Amino acid sequence: AGEGKRIAFFVSDLSNVFHQSQASAAEKYAMDKYGAEVVVFDGQADSAVMTQNVDQIVAGGFDAATLHIWDAEAATPGVNDALDEGIVMTSFFSPITDTGIPTARSDEASVSFEMGAQMATAWKEAHPDKPIVMVQLGWPNHTEVNSGRTSPFVEGVMSVDPGAENLGALDSSKGQEAAKQIVVDLLTQRPEVNLIYSEASNLTVGTMAGLSQLGRGKFEDGKPLTEIVASVDFDAVEFDQVFDPNSSLKVSMGLPPLETAQGRIDLIMDVLDGNVEAKAEPAQEYFYKAYTISYWSMEKDDAQDWLSAQFGG
Amino acid sequence: MSSLTENIPQSLQREKMSDEGFITSLVVIVAVALFLLASLLVPNFFQWQNVVNLVTNNWAVISLGIFVSFLLVSGNFDLSVGGIVALSGVLSVWFAQSPDGANALSSGLGMPYPLAILCALIGALAIGAMNALFVVRLGIPSIIVTLGTMMVARGIAQVITQGSQRNTNLPDEFGFLGNLTMFGTSVKLPVVLMLLLFLVAVFVERKMVFGRITYWIGANPEAATLSGINRSWHITKLYLFSAAVAGMVGILLASEFKSGFSNRGTLMEFDALVIALLGGIAITGGFGSVIGMFFGAIILAVVTSAATGMVLSPDWQFILKAIAVFLAIVTQTWAVARRNR
Amino acid sequence: MTGPQTHTVLSVSGLTKDYPGVRAVDDVSFAIEGGTVHCLVGENGAGKSTLVKMLTGALDPTSGSMSVNGNEYTPNSPQDARKGGVATLFQELHVVDELTVLENLTLGMERSWFGFLVKSELEERAVKTLAAIEPSIDPSARVSRLSVAQKQIIEIARAASSGANIIIMDEPTAALSEREVERLFGVIRRLRENDVTVIYISHKLDEIFELGDNVTVLRDGKHIVTKPLADVDGRSELIEMMIGRTVFQSYSPRGTVGNKVVLKAQGLTTSLLKDVSFDIKEGEIVGFYGLVGAGKTEIARALYGADSFEGAVDFKGKPVGRTPTAAIASGIALVPEERRTQGLFTNLTIRENIPVMNLPRVSRGGVFKAADVQDAAHQYVEQLSIATSSIEKHTEKLSGGNQQKVVFAKCLFSNAELLLLDEPTRGVDVGAKSEIYDIIKDLADQGNAVAVFSSELEEILGICDRVFLMFDGHLQEEIPNGPDVDISHILNVVTGGQESVAQ
Amino acid sequence: MTSYSNQTSSAARFTSFLRNYYIYFVLVAVVVLLSTANLDQFALFERGNFLYKRNIINILRVSAPLLVMAGAFTLLMVSGYIDLSVGSAMSLSAVVYAMLAINGVPFIPAFALTVLVGVLLGAVNGFLVVRLNITPVIATLITLSLFKGVALLLVQDGVSAIKSGNFLKIPGWFNDYGRAKVLFDLPAAFWVAVAVTLALIVVQNRGKLGKYAAATGGNPTAAKLSGINTGRTVFLLYVIVGASAALAGIARSSFMSLGDPLSGDGMELTAILVVLLGGTAFSGGEGKVLRSFVGALIIMMLTVGMLTIVPAYYQTLVIGSALLAAAASNHLVSRKGKES
Numbered sequence A: 001a002g003e004g005k006r007i008a009f010f011v012s013d014l015s016n017v018f019h020q021s022q023a024s025a026a027e028k029y030a031m032d033k034y035g036a037e038v039v040v041f042d043g044q045a046d047s048a049v050m051t052q053n054v055d056q057i058v059a060g061g062f063d064a065a066t067l068h069i070w071d072a073e074a075a076t077p078g079v080n081d082a083l084d085e086g087i088v089m090t091s092f093f094s095p096i097t098d099t100g101i102p103t104a105r106s107d108e109a110s111v112s113f114e115m116g117a118q119m120a121t122a123w124k125e126a127h128p129d130k131p132i133v134m135v136q137l138g139w140p141n142h143t144e145v146n147s148g149r150t151s152p153f154v155e156g157v158m159s160v161d162p163g164a165e166n167l168g169a170l171d172s173s174k175g176q177e178a179a180k181q182i183v184v185d186l187l188t189q190r191p192e193v194n195l196i197y198s199e200a201s202n203l204t205v206g207t208m209a210g211l212s213q214l215g216r217g218k219f220e221d222g223k224p225l226t227e228i229v230a231s232v233d234f235d236a237v238e239f240d241q242v243f244d245p246n247s248s249l250k251v252s253m254g255l256p257p258l259e260t261a262q263g264r265i266d267l268i269m270d271v272l273d274g275n276v277e278a279k280a281e282p283a284q285e286y287f288y289k290a291y292t293i294s295y296w297s298m299e300k301d302d303a304q305d306w307l308s309a310q311f312g313g
Numbered sequence B: 001m002s003s004l005t006e007n008i009p010q011s012l013q014r015e016k017m018s019d020e021g022f023i024t025s026l027v028v029i030v031a032v033a034l035f036l037l038a039s040l041l042v043p044n045f046f047q048w049q050n051v052v053n054l055v056t057n058n059w060a061v062i063s064l065g066i067f068v069s070f071l072l073v074s075g076n077f078d079l080s081v082g083g084i085v086a087l088s089g090v091l092s093v094w095f096a097q098s099p100d101g102a103n104a105l106s107s108g109l110g111m112p113y114p115l116a117i118l119c120a121l122i123g124a125l126a127i128g129a130m131n132a133l134f135v136v137r138l139g140i141p142s143i144i145v146t147l148g149t150m151m152v153a154r155g156i157a158q159v160i161t162q163g164s165q166r167n168t169n170l171p172d173e174f175g176f177l178g179n180l181t182m183f184g185t186s187v188k189l190p191v192v193l194m195l196l197l198f199l200v201a202v203f204v205e206r207k208m209v210f211g212r213i214t215y216w217i218g219a220n221p222e223a224a225t226l227s228g229i230n231r232s233w234h235i236t237k238l239y240l241f242s243a244a245v246a247g248m249v250g251i252l253l254a255s256e257f258k259s260g261f262s263n264r265g266t267l268m269e270f271d272a273l274v275i276a277l278l279g280g281i282a283i284t285g286g287f288g289s290v291i292g293m294f295f296g297a298i299i300l301a302v303v304t305s306a307a308t309g310m311v312l313s314p315d316w317q318f319i320l321k322a323i324a325v326f327l328a329i330v331t332q333t334w335a336v337a338r339r340n341r
Numbered sequence C: 001m002t003g004p005q006t007h008t009v010l011s012v013s014g015l016t017k018d019y020p021g022v023r024a025v026d027d028v029s030f031a032i033e034g035g036t037v038h039c040l041v042g043e044n045g046a047g048k049s050t051l052v053k054m055l056t057g058a059l060d061p062t063s064g065s066m067s068v069n070g071n072e073y074t075p076n077s078p079q080d081a082r083k084g085g086v087a088t089l090f091q092e093l094h095v096v097d098e099l100t101v102l103e104n105l106t107l108g109m110e111r112s113w114f115g116f117l118v119k120s121e122l123e124e125r126a127v128k129t130l131a132a133i134e135p136s137i138d139p140s141a142r143v144s145r146l147s148v149a150q151k152q153i154i155e156i157a158r159a160a161s162s163g164a165n166i167i168i169m170d171e172p173t174a175a176l177s178e179r180e181v182e183r184l185f186g187v188i189r190r191l192r193e194n195d196v197t198v199i200y201i202s203h204k205l206d207e208i209f210e211l212g213d214n215v216t217v218l219r220d221g222k223h224i225v226t227k228p229l230a231d232v233d234g235r236s237e238l239i240e241m242m243i244g245r246t247v248f249q250s251y252s253p254r255g256t257v258g259n260k261v262v263l264k265a266q267g268l269t270t271s272l273l274k275d276v277s278f279d280i281k282e283g284e285i286v287g288f289y290g291l292v293g294a295g296k297t298e299i300a301r302a303l304y305g306a307d308s309f310e311g312a313v314d315f316k317g318k319p320v321g322r323t324p325t326a327a328i329a330s331g332i333a334l335v336p337e338e339r340r341t342q343g344l345f346t347n348l349t350i351r352e353n354i355p356v357m358n359l360p361r362v363s364r365g366g367v368f369k370a371a372d373v374q375d376a377a378h379q380y381v382e383q384l385s386i387a388t389s390s391i392e393k394h395t396e397k398l399s400g401g402n403q404q405k406v407v408f409a410k411c412l413f414s415n416a417e418l419l420l421l422d423e424p425t426r427g428v429d430v431g432a433k434s435e436i437y438d439i440i441k442d443l444a445d446q447g448n449a450v451a452v453f454s455s456e457l458e459e460i461l462g463i464c465d466r467v468f469l470m471f472d473g474h475l476q477e478e479i480p481n482g483p484d485v486d487i488s489h490i491l492n493v494v495t496g497g498q499e500s501v502a503q
Numbered sequence D: 001m002t003s004y005s006n007q008t009s010s011a012a013r014f015t016s017f018l019r020n021y022y023i024y025f026v027l028v029a030v031v032v033l034l035s036t037a038n039l040d041q042f043a044l045f046e047r048g049n050f051l052y053k054r055n056i057i058n059i060l061r062v063s064a065p066l067l068v069m070a071g072a073f074t075l076l077m078v079s080g081y082i083d084l085s086v087g088s089a090m091s092l093s094a095v096v097y098a099m100l101a102i103n104g105v106p107f108i109p110a111f112a113l114t115v116l117v118g119v120l121l122g123a124v125n126g127f128l129v130v131r132l133n134i135t136p137v138i139a140t141l142i143t144l145s146l147f148k149g150v151a152l153l154l155v156q157d158g159v160s161a162i163k164s165g166n167f168l169k170i171p172g173w174f175n176d177y178g179r180a181k182v183l184f185d186l187p188a189a190f191w192v193a194v195a196v197t198l199a200l201i202v203v204q205n206r207g208k209l210g211k212y213a214a215a216t217g218g219n220p221t222a223a224k225l226s227g228i229n230t231g232r233t234v235f236l237l238y239v240i241v242g243a244s245a246a247l248a249g250i251a252r253s254s255f256m257s258l259g260d261p262l263s264g265d266g267m268e269l270t271a272i273l274v275v276l277l278g279g280t281a282f283s284g285g286e287g288k289v290l291r292s293f294v295g296a297l298i299i300m301m302l303t304v305g306m307l308t309i310v311p312a313y314y315q316t317l318v319i320g321s322a323l324l325a326a327a328a329s330n331h332l333v334s335r336k337g338k339e340s
């Protein structure tokens, strides 16, 4: 059905490894399976850019689009325009208000919750006398990150230890160096912090560098010494650390780029073929699984398999 | 009047401190005062480790600030350094990545690491040479040129990484330089290199002909030329040095994080400019000191560190930063105005 | 000379201005009569410019008072002063290069209607005044394309047409040609006929006598005398009042001119110069004389490698490299035409200014020898009697003439064997002038060669052994200096007179 | 002498022609480049091609915020000053505008109040620079941080923007200003940008403010000594820039249907880029409003128009090279004229 079609494939931030892999997987998959051409639109982590990209769908003569946009409201007018032109519209991540187009999303919240719970349990087990103090590094002013990562994580920790102290989320949007600086400064002044949720793999690199600079970041044979770290966007670099019994990075949210990319393309084709309604009230949602990659609940070999399946490594 | 001064030994005749010395010491005082203030407000702030952090967290931007300051003193901007940091980092990774990766971003040129560093540095120098070419040879205002080359450098880094990063398939020794700790402390090689570079810069600026020439050019470029100073060559050298330092910073950061990230050092050129200005270097050239720049960086670092320690939300962080910079700069202008009254 | 009924338009009393470490103006009181040209004279640093700045509101007096037409006068800004009827032409150029001539002429005085500019009679008057002084300047041209002299003329026209009844001019003729000076004087006389008062500052005493009604002499910031010029007994009395002694300069042939040619220029050609050839001998002082734009500066800059040119220059038998760096290295130094923009580092101190042209002399291995730098500064401050409280003074805070001496010091420090001096005494007072002439002669006596590029004939004939006459880029003629030089012949040649071929 | 000056004036006329119009050549070059780059896939003027009407409209529509700011920013830079806070001022205005609207304030008063806020923000900058005498770069960096902080403060924690939520809803008219077709299928925001630009062109060429800006930037001492109140000139220019940043914020906000406290991030750089591309000297004195407007169009065409041709990660490289090429050709041309 997709022969010769042009598909606009949105990602929020191409500098993120997950999105990068997702984008290239989509290009390949669409061409191989449907003979369709994928054009990637990079949102550059900027709502304004994402919004202006939506209008390019009509102007650029696309046949279909799968959006990834943080502020769904911003896309509504553009999506309605595109629907009027008969363009197939789908969304990834967040449903676009009032448009009724089908949405594919990853279930991040449950993974974040589970990671929080696992970390709290492990800490309590190792140090029953030391109260839990947690912190998150990411995007405190970001609706989707907040609802998919920050809040459920805190809830997960609280579900195990209602008395846990939450220092809150610190803005690390500037990247690796910022994350490192924050960890160094924060843990110098608040050495008692022991659960850290670093909300992107990129930030985790900075977090671990900061920890090592302070002489922290270590486990002893599977037992936490000073803190436990969780991450998002599990990748080959994190693989070694998560399964190293002496590193404090122990859990990570595995977002499957291959699965997600294929799902997003398939959804478009389903709409084109009429298998899925172009619009529905309320909008139809399709979930892609996010995985909890954990030192405690996953075998190393399974993680390896997952990696090669999802990243083709 | 001359009879009055004749009896005084020459050493005493040097009037009160120069304006430069005055502003520089003022910056130092403000930095220390802010640190003490933060110590009062933030629990656990007052400790040695925190002072160390102020320096270690900022080695990159201070390193860049050194030649940005020199160039500023000579009357030229260098906004390209942030782009060069990204470019040289990405290049060093790309050159060192083994060529047999599974996809485009995991395969590189497979050079031995030292050669990769050398080639990455050459890439950085090429940008510096471009700056010099456009500014010196073609006479285009440096702010336009370096804004352009910043984008070109970062643009090349983005193309090489397809807008993302390269962090796989790297040789083991890749992470060595950036993570080498020194003297059995947690202080790493890049920080020590920065301090060395800083001390050399202070010496060059205060005591050496090279430093003075920079001031002469900034104070009056035409008079400098007519006084026999080879202005083009001097500015060219400054741009090359600046690019070399930025290139080294990029390589070290890539090594520290074991990744070549095309967005690394975003807005770092601005941070370098800001600390220089905050440190009392005149945007019009011919005035200022790298010592001021160093403590300008410390002022900002104190604010960031205190805000982090208090786990401030971004809104209050921005507001706090505004207030602190405001106070620092108002103190400066006020004190100078009083002094010159 | 003055009208039947005289009235005071401006008076100052007990006026004092202190700078840190200097009392620039010290308890000065005098009165100026309406409709006169009132001259203000004094050595470099006597306080003339400072006095003017207080009159125009650019500076606040430390103490004392001023009054205009009998009313107390306390201007806060030049605009205030303008409202009080006082317009000023400052010593430094103040035109906006980016605007047109016309826009500059009306700057700050435009008429507007809801923020939009409208034409006014002021505009017409300004254009007329400009045409009267220098008709060749196109009012719609961009000022950036004009020469220094032309810019100066624009400022003069602006002040003269501003409708003010008091106009202050601080060395307006420093950069003007004689023709332009004549025209300017015409304008000033016309202003005086219209009952405008002109306060005129100049180091050129002939101008003072030609133009002035009354004169006020300042020395070391103090008021010495105010009296009608008619009562002044010639230059020598004026000079004595200014500097407390008399000076004379007249040319006396020096026996030290050698026979060895040190510099040989052959066929110098640029967009302005046409095939200029000459040579300079060891121990000789040569002069280049011509009107503004004749090409004097161009020759100096070419010899120095500051501009590109065709032709050949040999110094001591070797070709000179074509950059200032190379020129200095082979022993040539230049005192440039404009001290503020080309000679000085104004925001640096005297100490920091002096060593720049000879860095090896005060450094080893790229590191300064701090004591040597200090000593050099002290030595030249003393040798050239630069009036300053300290070698750490920023050169922008020196008076115009003392700035020129610092530029001179810079060049002397380079130990050059050939000195190119472009308008070496522009803005320098008579006392300092003769000091500079002595220095020049000393240098030549020691075997160095000196080339003086000047538009002041008196200067040329006062010190040069040989004179080259320039017109329109051509070296017209070479004449030896001596007691019987024919001045009318010289003037004929430099204004383009054709009949002179050989002497 | 007269023949000499005549000769230069014909060469000079050619030079100044090139200098004045080079930006239009760049514009044409970019349009040609973008519209031919896709030729193998699409015929000219067809759907999907660059010169397709819909595309042009899109580009002009999203350009409104930048276009409305370019003129005021140019005048400020002509006067030798700079405002790095425009991005933050724009964000803050966007947030304020959305807050007013979501709380039931109708379009006209919400619009007017927001512009007033912009004026206020500009006045803060003017105060810091003129009154407190702080270097413009530092002063506006302070307000960059301050305005951004306040904008974030106005938005609830953990939420990225002022937008429809459980209790409050962005009104239906909200995105008309930035999207509804008013004239030639373009929204009001674009026409306001055009009107502002035209007004500023008149101010620059016929107004006292324009002349004073040039004088202040060209030679501040001369301007002051001529009796121009340069402080007031600069203050006024900051206020105008503030107001235009507010207009940009409104345009962006109504285009996105929400008030995003980060929506102006990086705008200061884009504005500088645009103005420099238009040939304004950073040192002040020179620059033309219209040329910056065209510069803004070029930048927006490159960023938006290139999207469908090459991957987005080529953007920075292309824009950087364009800036260098434009600057180089501009300066080479004007230099050649000077030498001849």
Ligand SMILES: Nc1ncnc2c1ncn2[C@@H]1O[C@H](COP(=O)(O)OP(=O)(O)OP(=O)(O)O)[C@@H](O)[C@H]1O
Pocket (backbone or CB within 6 Å): C019, C020, C022, C023, C024, C042, C043, C044, C045, C046, C047, C048, C049, C050, C051, C091, C387, C396, C397, C398, C399, C400, C401, C402, C427, C429
């Ligand atoms: N801004 C300043 N700070 C300190 N001292 C100054 C400043 N400006 C001038 N002076 C000093 O004030 C004195 C008077 O200077 P002024 O410029 O009035 O002299 P002048 O009579 O105009 O001399 P010239 O003929 O050389 O122009 C000098 O000693 C000068 O060094």
Ligand SMILES: Nc1ncnc2c1ncn2[C@@H]1O[C@H](COP(=O)(O)OP(=O)(O)OP(=O)(O)O)[C@@H](O)[C@H]1O
Pocket (backbone or CB within 6 Å): C145, C146, C147, C148, C149, C272, C290, C291, C292, C293, C294, C295, C296, C297, C298, C299, C337, C455, D001, D004, D005
């Ligand atoms: N036709 C012209 N139009 C504009 N400017 C000119 C013209 N001719 C010469 N000039 C300028 O006038 C200045 C004087 O020329 P030049 O320096 O060669 O002559 P000079 O004899 O040294 O005159 P001066 O007495 O001004 O030093 C130069 O700076 C030159 O740029």
Ligand SMILES: [Mg+2]
Pocket (backbone or CB within 6 Å): C048, C049, C050, C091, C170, C399, C400
């Ligand atoms: Mg004077």
Ligand SMILES: [Mg+2]
Pocket (backbone or CB within 6 Å): C296, C297, C298, C337, C422, C423, C453
């Ligand atoms: Mg001359």
